Amino acid sequence: MGAGLAACGNPNQGDSVAIIGDSITDFDQTDLHEQLGSDYHLVISGNFGFTTAEVDPEAKFVGSKPHDQVIFNIGTNDVIQNYKVESSMADLKREIGYYPSARCIFLVNINEHMIDHQTNQATTDDAKRFNAAFDELAASDPRISVIDWNSVAAASLNDKVPPYSTLTEDSVHPTDAGNRKLNDLYAKALEEC
Numbered sequence: 790m791g792a793g794l795a796a797c798g799n800p801n802q803g804d805s806v807a808i809i810g811d812s813i814t815d816f817d818q819t820d821l822h823e824q825l826g827s828d829y830h831l832v833i834s835g836n837f838g839f840t841t842a843e844v845d846p847e848a849k850f851v852g853s854k855p856h857d858q859v860i861f862n863i864g865t866n867d868v869i870q871n872y873k874v875e876s877s878m879a880d881l882k883r884e885i886g887y888y889p890s891a892r893c894i895f896l897v898n899i900n901e902h903m904i905d906h907q908t909n910q911a912t913t914d915d916a917k918r919f920n921a922a923f924d925e926l927a928a929s930d931p932r933i934s935v936i937d938w939n940s941v942a943a944a945s946l947n948d949k950v951p952p953y954s955t956l957t958e959d960s961v962h963p964t965d966a967g968n969r970k971l972n973d974l975y976a977k978a979l980e981e982c
Contacts, residue, residue, distance in 0.1 A: 799980050801858070805830045806979060807851045807888065809844060810862035810897075812837040813961070817968045824972040829979060832856065840866045841880040852887025858982050859888045860936070860975060862897035864923075865961060868915045869905060874922045881926065885933070893982035894933045895975075896923045900942040902953045904960040911951040936974050942967070 806829045808814055808821065815835025825831060832854075834847045841863050848861075861884070867877045885894055901916040920939060927933040942954035953960035956967030963971055 799828055801980055801982055802828045803830070804857035804979065804982075805832065805855070806858045806860065807856040807891075808833045808835075808860045808862065808975075809848050809851060809884070810835050810860075811839045811844070811866055813865060813963065813971075814862050816962055817971065820965070820968040820972055821975075824969065825976055825979070828976070829858075838866060839863070840870060840872060841877040841884070842872075845880060845884055848884040849887050852884075855890045856888060857891060858893045858895070858979055859885075859891045860895045860897065860978075861885075862938075864899050864919050865903070868899055868912050868919050869903065869961075871915065874915075874918050877919070878922050878926060885930075891932065893978075894930075895936050895978050896927060896933065897936045897971075897974075898923050898939045900954060900957065900961070901939050902943055902946060902951070902960065904951060904953055906959070909951075911953075934978070936978050938971055938974060941970050941974065 815837050818833050818835055832851055834851050836844050836847055844863055898920045899916040901913050903912045905912055923935050927935050942956050945955045946952040947955050956963055958964050
């Protein structure tokens with residue numbers, strides 16, 4: 790049966806996919822096109838340093854055209870800048886509303902082993918609160934699900950104090966290997982939509 794499913798190919802090939810994010814998405818654009826561009830029509834909006842609130846005009850602009858699937862990789866800057874989770878979720882709910890025709894909407898959870906480089910402290914507690922809010926938001930709408938980047942990043946922690954993922958260059962931005970793993974998560978989610 791597994792061979793039969795593999796022979797079917799990707800049922801969602803050709804979907805229009807919007808990817809809205811911050812610098813993680815911006816730095817990943819080349820790899821995204823290489824890994825996913827032959828299967829999907831990608832519209833990517835990576836915005837360096839943007840919080841969930843700040844990405845709103847971009848999310849609205851991209852959402853002015855219909856997309857089959859949407860990925861939001863946003864919230865890292867909210868956590869680092871200590872924004873209130875409730876405010877960030879209100880902003881994200883509004884932005885999700887810009888995509889009424891999307892079959893599937895994915896929220897990429899936050900790496901819980903980021904380091905605030907101004908204080909050299911881990912942002913773990915804030916990231917956990919943010920990820921819990923993502924889970925709640927996903928439970929409220931059958932179109933929404935969470936892509937678990939945190940588990941992948943946490944599976945390869947270094948021996949520094951505090952530790953951070955070897956899949957990131959600076960505890961935040963993925964390395965080339967990290968981008969490949971992140972994009973593999975995207976590909977699996979998009980295909981299973």
